[in-house]
Amino acid sequence: MSGFGVPSSESTERAEPARVLRTDVRAARRRLAGRVRKTPVFHTSVDGPDGPVAVSLKMEFLQHGGTFTVRGALNALLSADSGADRVVVASAGNAGIAVALAAAQLGMECTIVVPESAPHTKVAAMWAHGAEVLWHGTTYAEAQRRARNLATERGAEHLHAYDMPAVVAGAGVIGLELEEQVRGRPPVLAAVGGGGLIAGLGAALGKRREIVGIESEHIPVLSAALAAGAPVDIAGPAHATELLCTTRVGDIAFDIAQRHRMSTVAVADDAVAAAREYLWREFRVVVELEGAAALAAVQSGVYTPEPGVRPIVVLCGANTELPVL
Incomplete structure (x- = not known):
């Protein structure tokens, strides 16, 4: 496992992150009405280490652009008051696809700054939605700094x-x-990545449901932050992988996870790959590795639901190379 970093001077002196409340999420739902899909939930059972495990699969990979991030991209652009007609974002993958799609829908120009390690499949999807793609740096942090400066130079929304x-x-x-689709209050399992998904779930559901963040063993950004008391930089693997989304969890996600006492579970890469293959073999469902991470936690046994509990597993993205096997 990679060593945990320490909070940088930027993190120790950072301002308190803005609170995202359930009222903000409800406003986003009204804003997004008719623009995003209400993705279905599939109640089924999957193979576990000791036999079948009942789960509810949230089929978010069916979202426009094959990723949950289009919801946030559209909400951000629709609620922006800058009046800008172009947008700039740094992304190594799905967020770039989502912003490109959202900008195209709203008639805005879009520039995406990607690190050199960005997967070609995801860059191609950005191009397909009409975005300008610029490569800069070897890490997301470097691309982010360039995107911020570029937005200022061009008078664009960042x-x-x-x-x-x-x-x-x-x-x-x-x-x-999920509150409308699933009865009771079962736990929700979702990949951490940079933290946008688990933060959104936390803001929407509060402490009414347990939310479990699923991380790669190589980049436990949320558990490292919770242990350190602040977001920290994680040393990722030497080679780029589809699971390597970011090496630092966002401030908003950390704040929500800490206040709600979210738990985290780390899964091995081979377990995630096996879960993705299982989804294709059993259900003819294609997801990317991060999209299968939450299911991998159940199938590998690192997360075991209480007897009689059917956890919700969020399958969050489908942007991957084909064939997957």
Whole structure:
């Protein structure tokens, strides 16, 4: 496992993150009405280490652009008051696709700054939605600094891929849908990534349901932050992987996870790959590795639901190379 970093001077002196409330999520749902899909929930059972495990699969990979992040991108652009007709964002993958799609829908020009490690499949999807793609740096942090400066130079709206109140509120609409789609208050398992998804779920659901953040063993950004008391930089693997979304959790996600006492579970890469193969073999469902991470926690046994409990597993993205096997 990679070593945990320490909070940088930027993190120790950072301002308190903006609170994202359930009212913000409800406003996002109204704003997004007719623009995003209310993705279905599939109640089924999957193979676990000791036999079948009942789960409810939130099929968010069916969202426009194949990713939950389009909800946050659209909400951020629709709620912006800058009047800008172009947007700039840094992204290594799905957030860039989402912003490109949202900008195209709203008639805005879009520039995405990607690190050199960005997967070609995701860059191609950004191009397909009409975005300008610029490569800069080897890390997301470097691309983010360039995107911020570029937005200032061009007088463009600058979006953060995951650490932005409107982006988090948009993702939280998933939580409101789950309240309508699933009876009771079962736990919700979702991939951490940069934290936008779990932060949105936390803002929407509060402490009414347990939310479990699923991380890769190589980049436990949320558990490292919770242990350190602040977001910290994690040393990722030497080679780029589809699971390597960010090496630092967002401030908003950390704040929500800390206040709600969210738990985290780390899954091995081979377990995630096996879960993705299982989804294709058993259900003919294609997801990316991060999209299968939550299911991998159940199938590998690192997360075991209480007897009689059917956890909700969020399958959050489908942007991957084909074939997957």
